[in-house]
Amino acid sequence: MSPKSNFPGSRDERQDERYLCFSYRERVGARMTTGNHEGEVGMSSQRVSGTAVQRTIAVLGSAVFFVVAPCTLAGLVPWSITGWQLRPPFLGLELTRGIGAIMILAGVPGLVDAFARFALQGLGTPAPIAPPRNLVVTGLYRYVRNPIYVALVAIILGQAVLMGDWRLIVYGALWWLVFHVAVVAYEEPTLEQTFGKEYEAFRAAVPRWIPRMTPWRSK
Numbered sequence: 001m002s003p004k005s006n007f008p009g010s011r012d013e014r015q016d017e018r019y020l021c022f023s024y025r026e027r028v029g030a031r032m033t034t035g036n037h038e039g040e041v042g043m044s045s046q047r048v049s050g051t052a053v054q055r056t057i058a059v060l061g062s063a064v065f066f067v068v069a070p071c072t073l074a075g076l077v078p079w080s081i082t083g084w085q086l087r088p089p090f091l092g093l094e095l096t097r098g099i100g101a102i103m104i105l106a107g108v109p110g111l112v113d114a115f116a117r118f119a120l121q122g123l124g125t126p127a128p129i130a131p132p133r134n135l136v137v138t139g140l141y142r143y144v145r146n147p148i149y150v151a152l153v154a155i156i157l158g159q160a161v162l163m164g165d166w167r168l169i170v171y172g173a174l175w176w177l178v179f180h181v182a183v184v185a186y187e188e189p190t191l192e193q194t195f196g197k198e199y200e201a202f203r204a205a206v207p208r209w210i211p212r213m214t215p216w217r218s219k
Contacts, residue, residue: 051123054123054133055119055120055123058118058119058120058122058123058124058125058130058132059119059120061119061124061125061127061130062115062116062118062119062125062126065115065125065126065127066112066115069126069127070111070115070148070152073152073156073175074107074111074152074155074156074159077171078156078159078168078171081165081167081168081171082159082163082165082167082168084159084163085163086162086163086164087163087164087165088164089164090161090164096161096164097161097162097164099158099161100157100158100159100160100161100162100163101158101162102158103154103155103157103158103161104154104155104158104159104162106151106154106158107150107151107152107154107155107158108151108155110140110147110150110151110154111147111148111151111152111155113139113140113147114126114139114140114141114147114148114151115148117136117138117139117141118132118136121134121136121138122134122135122136126148128186131190131194135191135195135198135199135202137202137206137216137218140211141206142206142212142215142216142217143206143211143212143215143216144206144207144208144209144210144211144212145202145203145206145207145208146179146183146208146209149176149179149183150209150211152175152179153172153175153176153179156168156171156172156175157169157172160172180209183208188203191203198218201218201219202216202218
């Protein structure tokens, strides 16, 4: 070592000081980076946990509403009207009963699927008091904007055709009229106000009642 290195302010001392400062800044920066990463992970975990809670509440709420509304409208009331007793088939053709059975078999799974998507994807329920947080545009919603109402009417009219009972035809037609008024007067304006352009694009591409032949794909 050169003798000059022992004097204050020598080149070696200055290099040591620069090294110590650089090491300190590295350690501080590493701690800050680690702290920021931990904070982001914590916030992400909270968001995931909050979404899981919302989804659980939505599933329970949708299940309760399913029992109260669709099971009553499309099950209990038709049973109280007809006793589920077969009458002579429409037009005297037993084939019509098969058409009615197909309508019921198509409507029930469609209804269940639409309810499930409200809860799992929309994080809400079909009930106006607990609407979805997200606009649901998957599944049957790619074909028709109101698959729940379409499925309910299909189940009611399917029972009418299966049992040959005109009273259920009238009952189903009245409920379709109620659904139509509710959709036009309340649901569509509310969805447009809530979801804005996202709903406008959905409404422009997907029919209200008559399903599309091909599924709509949102951009």
